[in-house]
Amino acid sequence: MQPVNEMKLEFLSKSSNESFARVAAAAFASQLDPTIEEISDIKTAVSEAVTNAIIHGYENKYGFVKMNCRLYADSIEIEIIDEGKGIEDINLARQPLYTSRPEMDRLGMGFTVMESFMDRVDVFSEPGKGTTVLLYKSFKSLGNTTV
Amino acid sequence: MHIKFTNKGTTLIISISGELDHHSAEHLRQKIDAEMVKATTRNVIFDFSKVSFMDSSGVGVIIGRYRNIQNLNGKMAVVNVDSRIGRIFEMSGLLNLLPVYDNIDDALKNLGA
Numbered sequence: 001m002q003p004v005n006e007m008k009l010e011f012l013s014k015s016s017n018e019s020f021a022r023v024a025a026a027a028f029a030s031q032l033d034p035t036i037e038e039i040s041d042i043k044t045a046v047s048e049a050v051t052n053a054i055i056h057g058y059e060n061k062y063g064f065v066k067m068n069c070r071l072y073a074d075s076i077e078i079e080i081i082d083e084g085k086g087i088e089d090i091n092l093a094r095q096p097l098y099t100s101r102p103e104m105d106r107l108g109m110g111f112t113v114m115e116s117f118m119d120r121v122d123v124f125s126e127p128g129k130g131t132t133v134l135l136y137k138s139f140k141s142l143g144n145t146t147v
Numbered sequence: 148m149h150i151k152f153t154n155k156g157t158t159l160i161i162s163i164s165g166e167l168d169h170h171s172a173e174h175l176r177q178k179i180d181a182e183m184v185k186a187t188t189r190n191v192i193f194d195f196s197k198v199s200f201m202d203s204s205g206v207g208v209i210i211g212r213y214r215n216i217q218n219l220n221g222k223m224a225v226v227n228v229d230s231r232i233g234r235i236f237e238m239s240g241l242l243n244l245l246p247v248y249d250n251i252d253d254a255l256k257n258l259g260a
Contacts (some may be wrong), residue, residue, distance in 0.1 A: 015170035022200070040200075040231060047202040051169040097240070105176065105211040109203040109239050116238060 003070035003077075005031060010066050013058040013082070021050045021067055021080075028069045029076050034139040041117035042076065042137060048110040049080040049133045055101065057084030057131055075138035083130035090123050150175060152182050157221075158190040158258060159183065160251060164197035167205035176208050180215070189221035192254045196227035206239045213244060224254040 007028050011017045022043040029042050046067070053065045066081040087093045093100075099108030114121045118135045125131035148165035161179060165171070182188075193209060195201075209225070216223050226248045228236065236242050248254040 015168075015173075018168050018170050019166060043200065044202055044231075044235075047168055047200075051202065051204060055169065096238075105172070105207040107203050107207040107210065107239055109206065109235075112238055113203050113235060116234070 001072060003072055005071040006069065008066065008068045010064050013054045013061070013063040013065050013084075015051075015054060017065070018047055018050050018054070021065070022047050025067065025069060025078055028071065032071060032074065032076070032139055032142060035141045038137070038139050038141060042078070042135075045114045045118045045121075045135050045137075046078060046080070048114050049078075049135065052110050052133070053080055053082035053084065053131070055104070055106070056087075057082030059085060074142040075136065078135040079132055080135070081130065081132045085131075086127040086129050087123070087125040087131055088127050090125055094123065148174065150178050154186055154188075155255060157187060158192060158255060159186065159188040160192045160194060162194040162197065164199075166200040167198055167208070168200065168202050169204035172204045172208040176211065179208075179212055183215070189216075189219055190258045191216055191221065191223045192251060192258065193223070193225045194227055194251060195225060195229070195232055198232065201232050201235060203235060203239060206235060206241055210239075210241060210244070222258050224248055224258055226251050226254050 009024055025046045026039045026043050029039060050065060063082060063084055068079040070077040092098055094111040096112045097108045099106040114135060118137045120136040122134040148167060148171035151162040153160040213223050224246045228247050
């Protein structure tokens with residue numbers, strides 16, 4: 001299935017860009033005219049994934065985070081990509097309350113929150129080769145409307 | 148994000164406005180820790196009525212402060228939590244740790260302040 005629209009964004013791994021990424025994804029998704037709730041869901045999930053890229057992927061050091069969004073008739077796919085540390089054990093990382101950085105007040109709920117607010121979350125990663133998080137949400141509010 | 152501190156006896160009311168994410172959580176943490184050193188605080192109430200966005204980083208800050216309060220034998224509560232923030236609190240187990248009230252007065256009464 002081909003997307004009806006696509007955008008690619010790249011930004012520095014600074015925490016001040018977490019808000020920017022949320023708003024950019026939300027603005028792009030708005031084209032489909034989803035509900036405010038659905039937009040908030042996307043903002044929350046994007047915030048978690050981008051925060052992970054900054055804190056864990058790049059360990060708060062210099063790097064670029066990429067966000068690619070693909071819009072379909074009534075759904076969105078968002079890829080958040082870093083070329084940082086990578087995850088050794090993805091299943092462990094996705095476990096609720098697991099965090100590799102407890103000393104930083106990190107809860108270990110990032111993936112759980114993403115899974116709660118999106119329909120599907122896929123994680124691709126290899127140590128030393130970076131991480132890609134793929135978030136997918138279908139907008140139930142839209143039914144089969146196409147513009 | 149803005150923070151307003153109000154003291155009611157030994158209870159510190161922390162009113163947060165704006166977005167509570169990883170970026171603002173660090174700032175919040177530092178401000179709270181500095182404020183608590185100043186006063187004779189034992190209990191803390193977090194007022195979420197003006198929080199426009201929160202992700203799990205926000206919960207991390209709350210739980211971190213909860214541990215500090217426990218060390219002082221104090222109590223903590225959160226108030227004015229909307230359903231989205233409540234959902235994130237529930238997922239993280241925060242609701243098993245501390246009470247949620249509908250408003251500050253209820254919280255003050257129940258905290259014994």
